[in-house]
Amino acid sequence: MGASLPPKEANLFKLIVKSYETKQYKKGLKAADAILKKFPNHGETLSMKGLTLNCMDRKQEAYELVRLGLKNDLKSHVCWHVYGLLYRSDREYREAIKCYRNALRIDPDNIEILRDLSLLQAQMRDLTGFVETRQRLLTLKPNHRMNWIGFAVSYHLNSNASKAIDILEAYEGTLEDDYPPENERCEHGEMLLYKISLLEECGFLEKALEELRKKEFKIVDKLSYKEVEASLLVKLNRLEEGEKLYRVLLTMNPDNYRYYEELQKCVGLYSKTGQYSSDEIDKLHALYRSLAEKYTWSSAVKRIPLDFLDGVKFQDAADNYIRPLLTKGVPSLFSDLSPLYDHGGKADVLEKLVLGLEESLKKTGGYPGRSEKEPPSTLLWTLFYLAQHYDRRAQYDVALAKIEEAMQHTPTVIDLYSVKSKILKHAGDFTAAAALADEARCMDLADRYVNSQCVKRMLQADQVTFAEKTAVLFTKDGEQHNNLHDMQCMWYELASGESYFRQGELGRALKKFLLVEKHYADITEDQFDFHSYCLRKMTLRAYIEMLRFQDRLHAHAYFRKAAAGAIRCYIKHYDSPPKSSTEEDDELAKLPAAQKKKLRQKQRKAEARAKKEAEVKSEEANASGVSKQGKRNVKTVDPDPHGEKLLQIEDPLAEAGKYLKLLQKHSSDYLETHLLSFEVNMRKEKILLALQALKHLVQLNAENPDTHRCLIRFFHKVASRSAPTTDAEKLVSGVLEAERPTFSQLHDNKSLMEANTVFLEQHKDSLLHRAAAAEMIYCLEPNKKTEAIKLIEESPKNSVSSGPLGSVKESKLKDCVAVHKILVATFDDRDAALRWKNRCAEEFPYSTYFEGSLCSTITSNETSKQAHEAAENGGIEFVPSNGKVEKLDAMKNLAI
Template structure:
């Protein structure tokens, strides 16, 4: 379609030069040519030139001017596809994809067959997962450019993503037969594998298998052919063929655990003894392979057989000195008899190695290297730590350190023992010692930083990480830029424990922004993957992005943020009182001198911090500017608001902020009961009965006996008793009907008493049940308190005791200072290393005390 406001030849030539300058990123020249057109009084309001000038300004970072020019151009020429397209590009640069799609659709009203606008529209539609719209746009591109490969592939993929596998396969077949000529290469191979993937996802495994065999000569990824065909044979229950495929794959890689599992399925072995015999065959065939030996231990159930096999495995691991031997065998400890067998063998090894230098009691056996005793100590320490026998674990790890005081792994394990014993301060001090022995090891550095965060030493953790971050930039800035989410989630949890609510929220929001950035970064791959034909990986990327916020990192940060926002809603922060000037007239000279010195130090410290913040800001601005230059002229990304901890902690609507973190979890982490319990806590405070009911129902389906759910149900029932009469009768009828299967006609008091009597005897059940009983029947507080503070539950843990102690201190059982002291003393006797039950002065001293070098080689 011709321009709605055409330019004369001279000005039109200048306009084309503006377009070329934009395409070649020569923005200053583009502005110069635009000025030449707009300086002519006849064309000073030419819409398309104004729009292009705005687009060029946007690329130079002058966003406000850019919007002003583009909107002005659009007002002057509403029928111009160029103006609408440019406006869409500006909206896209600000990540306003919905608005950009509207702009592109308006542009297409005036120029239906513009290839570039259609391509840009299709990219935004797949980004926003508008699959129906994407299919229509790809169809138009296909009709306009039927000879281009991307037109065929995009058209087929649109049907695949919508689940119309037959149509997608037909398009790919037509493209392959009509368009693909010449030598077969990697891209052709990937296309065939993608087509095979479409057939498999449609459930036509027989057809997919035939397709794979038919084109196997043209597919370059031979390993993928074998693995995929083996999978199809199993799906089709053609076990003999599957057996042959996986036996061939095992010859290729005898350490692949999945091949053994698939081969067992192909052989239809179900008896444990048959599986043990199966692994015996492959132990002989692949004598150096570890996988069949380890998998055999899982399947061996008979005690004599297991002891014989694990004896061989342990001897081999200790002789070779394999550090992760315990981690490798830890999954066997779920079977108590297997754990006992391993403990018996390890103690025998220690005794015999100490006496004879051999694993067995016979001194004539082959002598083991001196390191075998070291690794036996190392394993024993981890074994008893797993069993929560801290004293024995420390005894063995100290013996190992005395044997070889230069092995870093020993100090890491000693720190882990203290961590499990509830002493995070000693834990990080031993990790710090390990880090000092090899300052170039990034793993130990990161592990030490994590332990510091768990001990509440955030600044020390930042200093530790700074050894591996970019110089001249604070560690937190660099870690945030690198999307180092393990550090930020741990820091958020640490700040929450320290009750620094603003800092905790800042870290949680930083992690949330990382996930948004990852989702936005996929935009670059929509055209790239289509061009490079990495189609299977591209579909995998799209599916990953759809469930991205189901990742554990997001769940952890969301839980911290929701907990903090709920706390801030219940107890908002008070404005800090203004400090008054001290009365200096009535002070003694010595006191006045001390005060002046203190004020000078505070002023100097404030000036230093201000200067440091200024340097950080300059560095940040320089870094952002350099990144924009590296982006080679792409439109400037929107600058996100700076996260200010104090501002975050004083949010006007903490519950609405909590809901923003909750919504992705309700969709993507709906299989976790914690999601629905957090949802209830938010909606309970917002007085939303239908949403409360929905949360309870979803949680009830996942685990009807969960103690926190029981408490939510009681509170909801009591809330209904007080408020339901004021609601619309139709709403009240729905709530009453839906809650009945869970309540079963019982009152809140009856439910609380039944839960205490019938629930499984665990520490969590006791605490939640006691809380509810105390809230409903205050007269029974002493009995509830005794139930909550008992320490004879099978699952009694340090964290469980900390939860009880926190509940007592918050006054949920009334005033009970004496009971708190008694409970702390009882917990200290049960968990002597746990720092949570030590006096405050002792905790502070432990936190500040450096690890003495003499402690390294002695029993600590």
């Protein structure tokens, strides 16, 4: 390095490198300038100066200098390496890999460059390259532990686990017998466990077990040792030994559900579906009774039998399980038991049981059959449970009665308010739900959970401004809203994106959805540091698990929601692009003069307000900027806070395509993915891609109403195309002709209308299916509109929608809302929509959407909003004192 320079400058050059490594950038810059004074064209110095400037946030100069340096000295590996580092710092890994490769061409044995390259290859999953680089590193420095391990890991990642085992064994061969020294025991033990996991992965179970036992004394993580041993024994079908070991593990942790499951497998009493014969149930019952005697403190051992028991035994077990928890006051009891509600009969048993407890508590103050009195709080928790029970069973009026009774009994328990809020949400009253959640929040201002729950409810009620203000209460002061993003608070971004979408604010919605997408990019990015860290620390099992997790990261539900939300925004934007300003002016011109003036005034006021807000914000930003002077990453003001720029794009469907690809790659099992793909491609007139989406839909769920819609719409659209003229068009027609018979719905040359009728006949009891069929009638033959609407209106009142037991009614409310929207948007029939609304208002009295008679927007109109504002920061305001208040203090004694 710096070889072409005279000694004095060569020393200076070394100083630059050293200063860069020790982050003394100013010093390095000085040295660089000193060399450049004499040798202004020295490439490596120019490059190093660029790299130094890059760390001082002078990106543009950095790139210019590094490129200039490279131009002056194309044969220098330093220049190429620096160029690679620069790209790497900007996360441009593909470019960086190219640069490193060029550097290695000049200096093939440069360890540092090889190591950097290997990290990038791991990050980009260039696995063949990764193996090569790792091999070179090992050949160059075989005495380095990390190089052996890295080489093995590279083979494992490249799907050659057995080769990885060989490498690790060869590595072990290089070690002395007394290895490892005391301070490396953990690392070595991890390596051994990793090797054993590889053996297991390759199916060498016997060998894995043998190796495990042989190396027992060298493995520090004793728990993992036992778990691996037990799992190998089960896999080898050595069940008796396995059983013994799982019993040992249970003494160590009697609340680990997995141990119980494995133990059941060992004794031959396990079924994946949870279905057992009565004989098996008896045996399981006996097993868990004996376990319960041993592990008296375990709650798992008491809870698990409720899953498999039935009939009277279930009732007894549930009774024994519930009583002490109600006495103790465990607010999560209902969530604990709620999986049982999927088995229809158990919900009835629980209902009878807890109602019995309630009755007895009210009459005697104790449980049935017991003379002992319960503490007063037992009744409270019993009512609390019942409220959630009836909520789950969609009997919202009973649920509300129970929770209100509980609130009268003890009005200070926060969970009561949270649950009441939840009931109201399920019943369709989002406004009241938000107000209740806010009340809960005010009762403990230091509780982040109730705060977050309140934010969520506010967003569900589309009170975005309140929600934002409330959320910010728990962020670091000063940083405010940005902080939520830094904390990767995705549920908030998703919920607020969805709220904006409902309100038609596509720009803001899009902005939120894309922020979530960005978090996932960051998470992918975050693995970078671990490629070197994990090899050094030998946490290899965790490392591999992390890489596999990263590979399917984008399959995560939050990403799916965000991507789907973004795509919806683009589609909606494409369907109804915003009006240009001239169009707006035209509309304005049509208004009478007085109204026009009012509107203008309004606009002007709004503008002034916005300007003022922006000023305040930038001032704040400046102030915080000053306080943090010297620190890097001074917060920049968001140039597009409302996402307006995000919408000013040429081709929204192409943008949507980006996210669609990720969904198709990682979430192909979801109907929604292909529905969106269908919608996008139909708009793009990509007939074959739409067909592909349709085929996926039919494959995933042919009976789904949306699938049906897509099918009919697709073939209807195809039929209306003009005769093919170009070769490409003929090709498409050919494919369509060949594909059409593969759809069983259209067999026997059925017309679309006939297919629609068949579909309706098959699902005429389901509201959503009826609505889909009606919509398709209208789509195929618009003159049959009245008939189609009649079809919807004639749907049976208590028609059962799909969905699991209990949540039926809630999903039914959603379905009814969806149908109302169809009546408004597709049929554009105000009268029918109004009739539907009135019908639903009767059925769902709490629904704010249908303005039912019991919903808060009707009963209290503006009051809830006022209460809301008053409650904003800390509490409900009480009526102003009349001066005599204190005199009534003495009334307190009435309460003793």
